[in-house]
Amino acid sequence: MPTASEDRGVAERGMGLGLRWLGRLAGSDLLDRLRIRKGVERTLYGGTKNGFRSATVAGRTFKAAQKLTGPARQAPSKPRSLFDITPDDEQQMLQEGVRDFAEAKVRPVAKQADFDRSTPDELLGQANELGINMLGVPEELGGVMHEQAAVTSVLIGEALAHGDMGIAYAALAPGAVATAIGHWGTPEQEATYLPAFTGEDTPAAALAILEPRPLFDPLKPETTARRDGEDWVLNGAKSLLARPKECELFVVAAEAEGLGPALFVIEPGTSGLTVEEEPAMGLRPAATGRLLLDDAKLPDTALLGEGKREDYVECVQRARIAWCSLAVGAAEATLDYVKQYVNERTAFGEPISNRQGVAFAVSDIGIESEGMRLATYRAASRADQGQDFARETAMARRLCAQKGMQIGSEGVQLLGGHGFVKEHPVERWYRDLRAAGVMEGALLV
Amino acid sequence: MINLEIPKKFKPLVSQGNQVAREVFRPISRKYDEAEHSYPKELDMLASLIDGMNDGSDMGGAGAAGVRRESNGGDEGNRNGSNLSTVLGIIELCWGDVGLLLSMPRQGLGNSAIASVATEEQLEKYGGKWAAMAITEPEAGSDSAAIRTTADLSGDEYVLNGEKIFVTSGDRADLIVVWATLDRNVGRAAIKSFIVERDNPGLKLDRLEHKLGIRASDTANFTLQNCRVPKEALLGNPEIDTKAGFGGAMQTFDNTRPLVAAMAVGVARASLEETRKRLEEAGVEIDYDKPALTQHAAAARYLEMESDYEAAHLLTLQAAWMADNSKPNSLQASMAKAKAGRTCVDVALGCVELCGSLGYSENHLLEKWARDAKILDIFEGTQQIQLLIVARQLLGKTSSELR
Numbered sequence: 001m002p003t004a005s006e007d008r009g010v011a012e013r014g015m016g017l018g019l020r021w022l023g024r025l026a027g028s029d030l031l032d033r034l035r036i037r038k039g040v041e042r043t044l045y046g047g048t049k050n051g052f053r054s055a056t057v058a059g060r061t062f063k064a065a066q067k068l069t070g071p072a073r074q075a076p077s078k079p080r081s082l083f084d085i086t087p088d089d090e091q092q093m094l095q096e097g098v099r100d101f102a103e104a105k106v107r108p109v110a111k112q113a114d115f116d117r118s119t120p121d122e123l124l125g126q127a128n129e130l131g132i133n134m135l136g137v138p139e140e141l142g143g144v145m146h147e148q149a150a151v152t153s154v155l156i157g158e159a160l161a162h163g164d165m166g167i168a169y170a171a172l173a174p175g176a177v178a179t180a181i182g183h184w185g186t187p188e189q190e191a192t193y194l195p196a197f198t199g200e201d202t203p204a205a206a207l208a209i210l211e212p213r214p215l216f217d218p219l220k221p222e223t224t225a226r227r228d229g230e231d232w233v234l235n236g237a238k239s240l241l242a243r244p245k246e247c248e249l250f251v252v253a254a255e256a257e258g259l260g261p262a263l264f265v266i267e268p269g270t271s272g273l274t275v276e277e278e279p280a281m282g283l284r285p286a287a288t289g290r291l292l293l294d295d296a297k298l299p300d301t302a303l304l305g306e307g308k309r310e311d312y313v314e315c316v317q318r319a320r321i322a323w324c325s326l327a328v329g330a331a332e333a334t335l336d337y338v339k340q341y342v343n344e345r346t347a348f349g350e351p352i353s354n355r356q357g358v359a360f361a362v363s364d365i366g367i368e369s370e371g372m373r374l375a376t377y378r379a380a381s382r383a384d385q386g387q388d389f390a391r392e393t394a395m396a397r398r399l400c401a402q403k404g405m406q407i408g409s410e411g412v413q414l415l416g417g418h419g420f421v422k423e424h425p426v427e428r429w430y431r432d433l434r435a436a437g438v439m440e441g442a443l444l445v
Numbered sequence: 446m447i448n449l450e451i452p453k454k455f456k457p458l459v460s461q462g463n464q465v466a467r468e469v470f471r472p473i474s475r476k477y478d479e480a481e482h483s484y485p486k487e488l489d490m491l492a493s494l495i496d497g498m499n500d501g502s503d504m505g506g507a508g509a510a511g512v513r514r515e516s517n518g519g520d521e522g523n524r525n526g527s528n529l530s531t532v533l534g535i536i537e538l539c540w541g542d543v544g545l546l547l548s549m550p551r552q553g554l555g556n557s558a559i560a561s562v563a564t565e566e567q568l569e570k571y572g573g574k575w576a577a578m579a580i581t582e583p584e585a586g587s588d589s590a591a592i593r594t595t596a597d598l599s600g601d602e603y604v605l606n607g608e609k610i611f612v613t614s615g616d617r618a619d620l621i622v623v624w625a626t627l628d629r630n631v632g633r634a635a636i637k638s639f640i641v642e643r644d645n646p647g648l649k650l651d652r653l654e655h656k657l658g659i660r661a662s663d664t665a666n667f668t669l670q671n672c673r674v675p676k677e678a679l680l681g682n683p684e685i686d687t688k689a690g691f692g693g694a695m696q697t698f699d700n701t702r703p704l705v706a707a708m709a710v711g712v713a714r715a716s717l718e719e720t721r722k723r724l725e726e727a728g729v730e731i732d733y734d735k736p737a738l739t740q741h742a743a744a745a746r747y748l749e750m751e752s753d754y755e756a757a758h759l760l761t762l763q764a765a766w767m768a769d770n771s772k773p774n775s776l777q778a779s780m781a782k783a784k785a786g787r788t789c790v791d792v793a794l795g796c797v798e799l800c801g802s803l804g805y806s807e808n809h810l811l812e813k814w815a816r817d818a819k820i821l822d823i824f825e826g827t828q829q830i831q832l833l834i835v836a837r838q839l840l841g842k843t844s845s846e847l848r
Contacts, residue, residue, distance in 0.1 A: 080448035083766055084523045088446045151447050215739045313734055335839075343840055351846075359836035359847050360829075366839050367780045371756025374763060378449035378755075385448070394733035398752035 053276040053292075058269025059248030060203060065195045068187035071305075072138035076386035077147040085377065087155055095155045098130055102163025107425075110164035113285035114428055119170040127171040128202050132156055136179025136444065141190055142198035143182065150318065150380040153179075153445035154325040158373070161329025162336075165432035166285035168326050169443065173242035173286065176322070176444040177205035180251050180263060180315060183444075184305040189265060193249065203248035208238035208291050209319065209441025212278075218253065218316045218440040221261055223293060225254040230300045232256070234264065234272075234293040242286040242442065244275040250291060251304060253312070253441065262307035263315065264298060272296035282431030315444065317393040318383065322443035324376040327400040327436035331369035334411035334429050338362060341415055341424075361410050368403035375399050380445055401437025408433035449759060452525045455533050462534045465491060466541025471810075474542045477661035478813050482653050484617060485548055485661055492550035496573075526769035528700065532707040532761060539711025540718075543817050544661030546708065553614050554578040554825070555622040557704065558638060558697045562681045570677075571640060577618035579609035579667065587830045589624065590633040594669060596625040596679075603639060603679065605647065605672040613824070615665025616653060619643055623669065627685055634687040638697075640678045647672025658816035699778045702825055703764040706781040709789035709821040710761050713754045716796040716814050721747065723800050743799055750792045757785040776838040783831035786822030793818040 087095060105123060113119050135153050137143030145152065153175075160168040178197035181189055196203050209218050223236025234254050241247070249267060256262040266273065272294045280288050305311055339362060342353040352358045379392035408430040412419035419426045451459060469491055477485050538546045546552070555576025559567065585591040594607025605625050615621060621641045628635040641648055647670050654664040676683075721731060729741045737745040760781040767774035793815040797804035804811040822828050837847050 080446050080450075081454070082448065082452050082523055082525045083450065083529060083762060084446055084448050085763060085766065086447070086523065091447075215736070217736055217739050219734060316734065339840060353836075353840050353842065354846050354848075356829075356833070356836075356847070359840060359842070360832045362839055363783070363832040363835035366835055367760070367784050368756070370763075370777075370780055371753075371760055371784060374449065374759035375752070375755050377447050378759060381447050381449060387450075390733040392755075394737075394748060395752045395755035398737060398748050399756055402749065402752075403756075 053274050054245065056244075056247070056268035056270070056273045056275055058267065060196070062192045062196065062249070062267065064188055064191040066191050068140075068191050071185065071187050072140040072182075072190055074136070074138050074143075074145060074148045074182070077384045079385050080381075085374070087151070091152050091155055094130075094152060095159050098132070098156050098159040099162065101127065101130060102160050106160065106163025106167050110167060110285070110425065110428070111422065113164070113167055115284075117279060117284045117287050119167050119285040119287075123167070124171055125200075127160070128174075129200070132160070132172060133175035133178055133202050134198050135175065136182040137194050137198055138182055138190070141182070141194040143194075148384045148386075150321065150383040150445040151377065154321065154376055154380040157322055157325030157443070157445070158329040158332070158376075161326040162333045163329075164285065165326050165330040165429070165435070166283040168329065169283050169435075170242050170286040172322070172443050173207070174202055174205040176207040176319070176442060177249055177251050179318075179444040180207055180304065181265070183318075184263070184308075184311040184315070185265075186301075186305055188301065189304065193265070204243050204246035205249040205251075206241040206244055206247050206291070207251045207315075207319070207441050207444065208241050209253040209316065210239045210439060212237055212239040212290065216440065219261055219313065221253045221255050223252070223254040225256040225262070225264060225298075227257045228297070232264065232298040232300070232302055234266075234296040234298060236293050238291040238293075240278060240280060240283070240288045240439065240442070241275075241291055242283075242288065244289040244291055245287070247275075252291065252293070253315075254293075256303070256307055259303075259307045260309050261312045262309075263304035263312060264302045265304055266296065266298060266302060270296050270298065281434060282428070283435050313390075316440065317379075317390060318444045319439075319441045320393050320397045321376060321379050321383065321389075322445045323436050323439050324372065324379070324396045324400040325445065326443070327404040327433060328369065328373045328376055330429050330433050331365070331372060331404055331407045334407050334426060334433075335362070335365045335369055337424075337426060338365065338411055338414045345415075358414060361414055365407050365410055368399070369407060372396070372399045372403055383445065397437070404433045404436045446523075449762065451533060452529075455525070455530050458530055459533050459537055462537030463540070465494075466538050470538065470541030470545045474545070474661075474810055474813065475807070477544065477548075479660075481655060481660040482663060485545060488545065488549055492552070495549065496551065524769045525766070528703065528765040528768040529762065532703055532765040535704055535707040536711040536714070536758075536761075539708040540715045541711075542661065543708050543712050543821070544659035547613055547659055547662035548617070550617070551575045553618055554701055554704075555618065555620060557701045558622050559620075559640070559680065561697045561700050562638075567640070567677070567680065571620060574619040575614070575617070576620040576622055576640070577612050577614045577665075579612045579615065579621050579623045581611045582608055583610055587827055590636065592624055592626060592636065593629065594623065594625040595629065596627055596637065596639060598627075598676070599673075601676050602673045603676065605639060605641065605669045605674065607669050608651075608667070609669065610666045611654070611824070612665045612667060613662055615667060616650060616663045621648065621667070622680065625669075627683075631685055631687065635685050637683065638680045639674055640680065641669075641672060641674055645672055645674070657819060658813070659820050698826065699773075699775050700768055702778040702782040702831075703761055703768065703774075705821060705825040706757065706761040706764065706778075706785035709782075709785035709818070710754070710758050712814050712818050712821065713750075713757065713785070713789045713792040716793045716811060716818075717747070717751055717754060719809070719811055720796040720799050720804075723803060746795065746799065750788075750795050753784075753788040754792060757781070757788040760784050776835060779826070779831040779834040779838075782826060783828055783835060786828055786831070789818045789821050790815075 134143050135149040225232045225234045252264050273296050274292045276290050278290045345352050375396040379389050379396045382389040411426040412430045553576050555578040596603045623639050626635045649668045651666040729743050737748045764777040764781040797815045
């Protein structure tokens with residue numbers, strides 16, 4: 001590691017050069033002569049945002065594989081009598097497997113995936129092979145979990161996001177649709193859609209609740225579903241879906257006439273449905289985009305389950321827990337990274353970690369990420385045991401939104417100028433961690 | 446199997462604690478805040494009741510002596526024992542009044558120290574007595590390795606000389622656990638704790654402090670002048686083992702820090718519950734499903750404070766649970782103490798602000814809780830000391846590298 005003074009020299013030289021280069025470029029008429037100024041400015045402004053819209057294209061055909069007499073549901077887990085923070089054996093195995101995968105496969109490609117705004121298909125396939133998208137699928141329909149699996153989902157989200165939060169979003173998004181259908185779908189919906197999520201070729205899918213507006217409240221979506229005879233007609237816009245162009249299935253929240261907020265299962269190819277790019281500050285490997293509904297006409301059977309308000313509220317809560325689990329993983333990744341950095345980096349003749357100003361910042365990251373983790377576990381565990389978990393979810397979300405962002409910020413701060421450049425991952429985690437307080441829906445436990 | 450709910454077997458204890466807090470502590474809370482230095486005699490009967498709870502069966506204790514680490518008896522399974530039950534009991538009682546909890550006979554931090562490191566003989570001799578803890582000196586607070594009180598072996602006795610300040614329950618307790626050094630030149634390894642009977646003629650009470658909060662609890666300053674105690678009054682190992690360092694003395698903290706964190710959790714919860722009630726009277730409802738920032742600013746602030754409380758609470762339970770399961774917990778104990786200490790102060794002061802003059806005036810208890818709160822971020826290791834310990838653990842630093 002170079003000394004501080006050498007480093008400053010390089011940084012100053014580099015910064016000077018960069019500004020000079022930019023200044024010359026902006027003042028030069030070369031761009032105008034070549035008629036590429038717009039292009040360069042757009043590149044400087046928005047990276048790969050290209051703003052074109054496309055109609056969604058019909059994907060695979062979903063057909064009911066078997067006839068169920070009633071909806072298949074995972075049972076709540078048995079109430080536990082003792083306080084315990086140890087995952088059971090099965091959970092530990094899964095957790096370790098995903099953790100290894102995140103370290104060996106996810107972290108090494110995270111920087112490139114962030115730059116490309118795309119996660120390699122191969123990686124998503126491998127992640128899927130770990131079974132992460134079928135945790136909410138009842139056993140009768142080919143799922144692996146007999147009992148509800150919120151805690152297991154949290155452990156997996158945490159482990160995967162330790163590799164990269166954006167890739168974790170891309171990899172886990174289809175599972176949210178499977179979980180939504182497995183939890184609240186009608187027997188026909190379960191039989192039609194769930195088998196596809198238990199095979200190798202899992203469809204990309206998105207649970208779309210968030211809308212593009214300030215102070216968005218998921219309990220009051222402005223997307224509407226009005227009745228037209230037996231049909232539903234949906235209008236509105238949904239924000240920050242993972243890989244919407246690839247999606248073969250959407251579950252979309254709308255204020256349903258006569259029902260209140262409810263979810264609708266929508267297959268691409270439906271008329272009035274378009275997707276567009278929506279690049280964001282973070283979660284870039286998930287190639288985020290919008291889904292626009294313009295008089296999208298759906299059959300009566302598109303309403304998920306019976307459209308019960310409590311199902312919808314539970315969905316919003318479970319999504320928040322899932323985002324907490326990702327924030328916990330990214331926060332822990334930040335802690336691990338800065339620990340090593342501040343121990344190796346020297347200034348004034350000794351490791352900077354020998355200074356309280358630096359060391360205490362590391363302590364705070366440790367304390368707050370542990371608090372986030374425990375609060376998230378508690379909310380998930382209550383969900384699995386069939387207890388009310390509204391309060392615990394709100395607590396975990398508040399912590400993950402606020403402390404998560406603090407941790408992201410401190411992670412960059414502790415590396416100083418080095419934290420601000422893309423040589424280190426902390427600037428990516430800074431961008432990703434902001435999502436924990438913004439995202440609604442999209443993932444489920 | 447992950448479950449962070451209060452275990453069923455401790456529910457009776459929690460509800461008993463809550464009842465005591467509600468019916469015994471709260472009604473006399475203001476009285477003893479005003480009558481500083483007068484002994485809350487109402488507590489005598491209560492203390493016997495708590496002794497009974499401690500002695501009763503496998504339910505674990507509700508008091509300070511409950512922190513003794515029992516061996517697991519070869520049982521590999523998950524254990525919810527007396528560390529957890531003690532923490533739960535303290536949370537409830539401090540929801541009532543933390544000053545009164547600190548004044549509870551036989552529930553001093555000295556009792557926890559004795560429970561943590563005493564031999565069976567010492568337990569027998571000193572059990573059932575009320576023990577205070579004397580560490581701090583005028584020139585040595587957080588830097589407990591710098592204490593100057595000396596203990597010299599003279600025949601079968603140690604002779605103690607020095608000055609001790611900030612001894613909680615020092616005037617009322619039967620015993621004082623005094624930290625002293627066997628050799629000032631050796632540093633922390635030479636520091637041992639000694640049990641001194643309160644009526645020892647060498648132990649002179651200098652004065653009682655007037656304080657910001659926890660005024661129901663007496664805080665005493667002592668001079669030790671040729672104070673002679675029997676050899677057997679030394680707690681733990683009498684050898685100076687430089688490798689083991691602080692060993693016995695510091696080990697106590699792993700068990701007692703979660704208890705102080707629990708006090709902070711109790712005070713924070715009292716403030717939050719009272720404030721929620723007042724806000725609801727004022728027409729502000731707290732909604733857990735609606736995004737915080739789309740609610741009333743007071744509700745958003747409340748949710749923020751409650752979420753810090755949630756983290757502090759769970760970190761505290763975790764530290765105690767680890768102690769019950771014989772897992773090393775210095776890191777988690779300090780995390781819990783740091784988080785709970787600062788949260789308690791922030792929450793109690795924030796609640797005063799939210800409730801306006803109702804919070805600030807002596808007509809209600811919110812202002813008192815805000816005064817009581819501050820000590821919980823100071824004693825048993827200040828915020829800064831906890832951050833030091835957490836940092837050293839996380840970064841693998843020695844105390845000479847990270848000072």
